[in-house]
Amino acid sequence: MTMALRAMAQLASWPDLSETPPSCGTGRALSTVQNEIVHFHTDQFVDLHLTARAIRRFEDHLRGATAVRLVPGSPWVTIRLEVETDMDLLLTLVSLALQAHQAWPVSRDTPSAKCNDQQDMALPRNNSSGS
Template structure:
């Protein structure tokens, strides 16, 4: 079982999340009643809808992590799962994302412009 599969299996049992296809067309997504929260794009790469305000709040810590990729202006972060600690980081960030989305108004219909995940906007260089 890959790290992404293990993380997905753990998150699928969270009562606030449900599984389905990712809106970007690549992989599986977990969503809350408010929006898509996590996209599993590959065995190692996961996009997390953390929100712009949460990214701003945690920016210094996110920048320090070798597992996190940021795209300026995006409300999503890419988490590269390379070890068990990265899965633990993802679990913590999903909790933060769920909390951040609870404080946002529910979207009426279409997603706002610029609210797409980082798929194909982030290049992850694999560690040796």
């Protein structure tokens, strides 16, 4: 069983998440009643709807994590699952995303933000916070 499948199974057991079709049409997704939270696109790449506010708040830490890729202006982060600690990071960030969506709910009138799967601007895995 791949890490992505293990993470999907574990997260699907969380009471606030349920499996839904991803809005991007690729892979599998987990959502709350109000928002898509996680898209499992491949066995290695997962997009997480962390929210723009949470990304700004934790940007330095996210940029320091080699498993995380950011797309400028996107409220989603991409996580590459290669080792156990990447899965641990994903689970922690999903928890953070759930808290962020509860603390700062997105209006139902706001169009849903597209995940990073359809964006070409993802930074390489070995990103650094230097310019």
